[in-house]
Each structure stands twice: as structure tokens, then as C-alpha cells.
Amino acid sequence: MRIRIGFDMTYETPAVCPLICLLNVHQRQSAQLEQPDYLRTEPAVPLHTYTDGFGNLCTRLVAPPGRIRITSDAVFHAARAYDPVNSSAIQHEVADLPPDTLEFLLGSRYCETDLLSNEAWRLFGSTAPGWARVQAICDFVHNHIHFGYDKADPTRTAAQAYAQGIGVCRDYTHLAIAFARGLNIPARYCSGYISDVGLPKPYAEQDFCAWMEVYLGGRWWVFDPRNNAPRMGRILMSQGRDAADVPLVHFFGQNAVRDFRVWVDELPD
Known part of the structure; x- marks a missing residue:
């Protein structure tokens, strides 16, 4: 299309x-x-x-x-296809990860793994490693944060978004990334366009969007904690450790x- x-x-x-x-x-x-x-x-x-x-x-x-x-x-x-899904994608042991994924395990400006790792293990440590664990993170973040453009704050971090329970798509993404990294899953921040193809009308006003990619089963996969559903027409502009890398x-x-x-x-x- x-x-x-x-x-x-x-x-x-x-x-x-x-x-x-x-x-x-x-x-x-x-x-x-x-x-x-x-x-x-x-x-x-x-x-x-x-x-x-x-x-x-x-x-x-x-x-x-x-x-x-x-x-x-x-x-x-x-x-004309939705974001791919692979529920059998495995989580790699840290020792087995490719070198170019390792920086996406570390804390960054907006993703404070040092503050959120223990909470990540408390919330998701009992989930099955791999795709199910990442989806559990997205489900939690999607329900925990209340979306609103009037809630946007360019300096809000993942820990602050978790404490406040409010934000925009970048806050959903930062929190999910911080939880994933705390559980030893490489996760990177992505920015770009998402179309409304496949959704019922009326469409919301368009904007740039943020989502994340996680490394499972030998490749990177899209996860979108804000929308929490596969979408058509997702177009990547930039990627990095968090929003500080990709203004x-x-x-x-x-x-x-x-x-x-x-x-x-x-x-x-």
C-alpha cells in the first residue's frame, strides 16, 4: 500500500x-x-x-x-500486513547476546534500570522468559499509564512515569524499555510514523509516535506499549537508547x- x-x-x-x-x-x-x-x-x-x-x-x-x-x-x-508476532521467540542469556545488543541492556538518560530493576523482577520475574515476558511488560505499562497530550513532559523519566501513572507514547516506551532491560532483555527506543490503516474511523489527529524494539530469538521485534496491538504502516525514522538519542x-x-x-x-x- x-x-x-x-x-x-x-x-x-x-x-x-x-x-x-x-x-x-x-x-x-x-x-x-x-x-x-x-x-x-x-x-x-x-x-x-x-x-x-x-x-x-x-x-x-x-x-x-x-x-x-x-x-x-x-x-x-x-x-499490507501487521507488525509480525512470534510467541515462541526466546530470551537469550546475556552471555549469548551479540555484542551490538549489549548497550541496549544498560541504563540511559530516561530509562533508569538502577531504579526499576528490582520492581521489574517483582512484577514480571514469574512470567515465562521470552515473548510472553515482554508482552506482560507491555500489558502492564499500557494499563498503568493514563495517556494525554496535556500530560506531556519532555523531562519525565521512566521511573517518574511509573510513579505518576501519566504520560504520552514516549513515556510508555521508556517505562517498558527500562523494565525489559532490568530483566536482561535488550530494548531500544524507536520514533517514526504509524498509520491508522485497519482501524475504525474516526481517526485521531496524526502525530509522530514512539515504540520499542526488543531482541528475542536472534532478531529485533516491534512492541508498542502505547497501542499494545500490532499495527499496519509502521515507518521507522530513528532509533537509539531512549528519546535523548533521537530528538x-x-x-x-x-x-x-x-x-x-x-x-x-x-x-x-
């Missing part, structure tokens, strides 16, 4: 301000784009791209004082959001 994806964001800065954007489709899915999802700015400024240590495509630019608009519009070809836009100075729109719409074949 063909999915139109994109965004239109306007920020205001009081002075010249460098920034980094992680707003492109991740390179492991970029071949599914009909054309490159170039970023455009108004006013036009030089754009420089590079790939970070997590394989994310990053764009550097310098915003002039005043308003800067950042946009992109592209078409993505996605399989949509990172400003090196003061800024304010003036407009923010996202679209993820199925198109006729």
Missing part, C-alpha cells in the same frame, strides 16, 4: 541557532520511498546530512533569527514551536 507521510513544523528563535533534525525515514526502510524524503526549509538554508552511531540519517542546519519552517512530503510503500529537532539555543502538523495517509494504489 502507498502511504503519504510528512510534516510541516515552524519554530521561532531569537538569534542564530544551529540545529540537528532526525526527521527522515531510517536508512533500513528508505528504499521503500517513491522518492527521497528531502527536508525543505523556509527561508532556504544550507542542509548537511550525516549518519549517527545508531544508523539514523541526521540533517544539520543553522536557523536565522525569527521563524524557520521545516517540511517534508513523501510516499512510502508498505506491506525530532535538537536546537542549540532558545526556540519556540509556532506550528506542528504531521500526516500519515493511505493513498489509492
Whole structure:
């Protein structure tokens, strides 16, 4: 299926301000784009791209004082299929994990495994290791946190989300990641688009979304504690240890959001 994806964001800065954007489709899915999802700015400024240590495509630019608009519009070809499920996927012993998964066992800025490991074992230690254990984490987090855009807090950590019981998709994801890592399951943070294909109307207003991938049975699998159900049209933009590694836009100075729109719409074949 063909999915139109994109965004239109306007920020205001009081002075010249460098920034980094992680707003492109991740390179492991970029071949599914009909054309490159170039970023455009108004006013036009030089754009420089590079790939970070997590394989994310990053764009550097310098915003002039005043308003800067950042946009992109592209078409993505996605399989008409839900996120794969494998209930028999096993949990690996730490000694058997590939080296490149080990950093996703460690605590990070928003996922305090040192504060939550004992609680993870108390809540989930009796569950069967592997897929069932991760699903138990997602079920718990999905029911424990009350979602609301008015509950968003860019500095809330996993431990705070657990204590407060409120948040947005990044908080669900941080808490589930922290629990998984506390149980010796590699887990990484993902950001991107999720379509409403397959869901009943009316659709909610579109936004970027966060979910996690966990390493089970020799590969990474998608788990989404916010929605807690397989979805169609999930499109990865960036991945890292937590949201600190993958900000949509990172400003090196003061800024304010003036407009923010996202679209993820199925198109006729």
C-alpha cells in the first residue's frame, strides 16, 4: 500500500541557532520511498546530512533569527500486513547476546534500570522468559499509564512515569524499555510514523509516535506499549537508547514551536 507521510513544523528563535533534525525515514526502510524524503526549509538554508552511531540519517542546519519552517512530503510503500508476532521467540542469556545488543541492556538518560530493576523482577520475574515476558511488560505499562497530550513532559523519566501513572507514547516506551532491560532483555527506543490503516474511523489527529524494539530469538521485534496491538504502516525514522538519542529537532539555543502538523495517509494504489 502507498502511504503519504510528512510534516510541516515552524519554530521561532531569537538569534542564530544551529540545529540537528532526525526527521527522515531510517536508512533500513528508505528504499521503500517513491522518492527521497528531502527536508525543505523556509527561508532556504544550507542542509548537511550525516549518519549517527545508531544508523539514523541526521540533517544539520543553522536557523536565522525569527521563524524557520521545516517540511517534508513523501510516499512510502508498505506491506499490507501487521507488525509480525512470534510467541515462541526466546530470551537469550546475556552471555549469548551479540555484542551490538549489549548497550541496549544498560541504563540511559530516561530509562533508569538502577531504579526499576528490582520492581521489574517483582512484577514480571514469574512470567515465562521470552515473548510472553515482554508482552506482560507491555500489558502492564499500557494499563498503568493514563495517556494525554496535556500530560506531556519532555523531562519525565521512566521511573517518574511509573510513579505518576501519566504520560504520552514516549513515556510508555521508556517505562517498558527500562523494565525489559532490568530483566536482561535488550530494548531500544524507536520514533517514526504509524498509520491508522485497519482501524475504525474516526481517526485521531496524526502525530509522530514512539515504540520499542526488543531482541528475542536472534532478531529485533516491534512492541508498542502505547497501542499494545500490532499495527499496519509502521515507518521507522530513528532509533537509539531512549528519546535523548533521537530528538525530532535538537536546537542549540532558545526556540519556540509556532506550528506542528504531521500526516500519515493511505493513498489509492
